[in-house]
Amino acid sequence: LTCQFTEAHASNLPIPICSHKAGHEEKHACSEANHLCRKLCYLNEKRNCQNFCVKEIRHEGDNHLCQSTKHYCGDSCSFKTHTDKGGFQCPNKCIILHEEEHTRHKCENDTCSIQCPIKDC
Incomplete structure (x- = not known):
C-alpha cells in the first residue's frame, strides 16, 4: 500500500509505498519524508516495543506510541527453586501483556529451564 501522506509528495511523482511492517495500525507512511513523530515510545523498555512513535508529527499529548500492538511485561520469570546444585532462578522473561x-x-x-530431578526421566 502507498503512503497516505500524499500532500507531502510531489504530485507529478508516484506515491511511495508504506515502509511499516504488514498489519500495523497507524496510517501508511513511507520513509522518504518526515511524516511521523519518531520520538521514543513511552513503553520502550517493554518487550516487543518498536521504539519510535508512529503518530503524526506534532500530535497532541506526550503519549508517544510505537506501531507495536502488544507490549509485554519483560520482567524476570517468577520461577525459583532449590536443586541439588543449589538455588535456581529462571533466566527467561515474562510474556504477560x-x-x-x-x-x-x-x-x-x-x-522447563532445569534438568528434571526424577531418575531416568
Missing part, C-alpha cells in the same frame, strides 16, 4: 495486572511473571519458555 504490560497492561495486565499480575503478581506472578509467566515464563516465555513453554519447557
